[in-house]
Amino acid sequence: MHATTDTQLKPELTKLGRRLRALRNERGWTLEELARRTGISEAYLSRLESGDRQPSLAVLLNLAQTYGLTLPLLFEPALEAASQEHKATAGVIIRAKDAATKEGNGLFYTSLAGSLPTANLHPIRVKVPAERKQEQLYQHDGEEWLYVLSGKVVLALADEEYLLHPGDAAHFDASTPHRLLAKGERDAEILLVACATPRSLLKSYL
Template sequence: MRSEELTTEDPYADGGGPDPDAVDARLAARLAELRAERGWTLGELAERSSVSRSTLSRAERGEISPTAALLNRLCHVYGRTMSRLLGEVEAASAPVPVLRAADQRVWEDRASGFVRRSVSPPHPALRGELVEGRLAPGADLAYDRPPVAGLEQHIWVLDGALAVTADATEHRLDAGDCLRLRVWGPTRFRCLGDTGARYALAVVLP
């Protein structure tokens, strides 16, 4: 096997097949555009993101469905929140004051059992956004860095139980509990129990 080919140990690919859905296809194209806008080679992006060239190449070609961990690293490099990146793959439209449930974008990380609904997506005139997160039983989601340093987060558990680790401290949250913090380093979200967890995440740019 050539050194640039994907191996089974690669933690940033979920092994998705060659036929991505429409969202994955648009996301792949946007990732390729972002790198091209900066004039970076795959090797340069690999150095900046600490993700292998093969995984980056497959993600840009739509051969894999990116995991949340991979998107988080790329968001950090490109200076975007995940909601902003995902919003960029949708057709441009004028902002509206009411976003109906049927119009809220949903993205799924099938590898980790994480579903993300953009309840109130980012907008250039606003500093905050609102996200609903769902973790399947046993899901364990780790981010090695925030997409934007100093990002303010408010995590309100709606159903189930959640363990959130930040600054090397684990916070165990039950339904109704809220954790608020500024994110500078690694974070980890774990679903506790066997019923899944649902939470609201308010994100405010620094």
């Protein structure tokens, strides 16, 4: 990531770090406890809370799952407060103007999830820039389904790579190391739905 991008993102990373620290403190967890629950190192979590590390989408999904929140609620405490007032709401309409786009490890993602506190699905629109070069593979609990909207995407799953065209879809266990790259000179866009491990099942391992 370029220095200019670091500077541009610093205010957002600082805000996110404060939010993550507040969520952890609200639950009375130490960094050690959060590391145990997420499988993320204490050092990495500490840098996230200090605003010194840009999290990947996989890390954000992991944290949202651990805190029992959707991605929008992970970022915005005001949304969390609003969701508590509407617990009985069966569904929420997400207007295009209200869907904020975030950047993480070279991906631009727009969460399309509502503010339901018990939601287990995380629908996300993801733009994969053509210039993105990423060798690291990511993994987390749950499963992912994706659908290519435009451009061409190379999906790496462990040691295999698959070229996906518009209209193609993929469904896989998110604990399998995976990575997304655009193929060619054009950006790609996908619709991704991540499903966290059900909380009742997850708790049996904690």
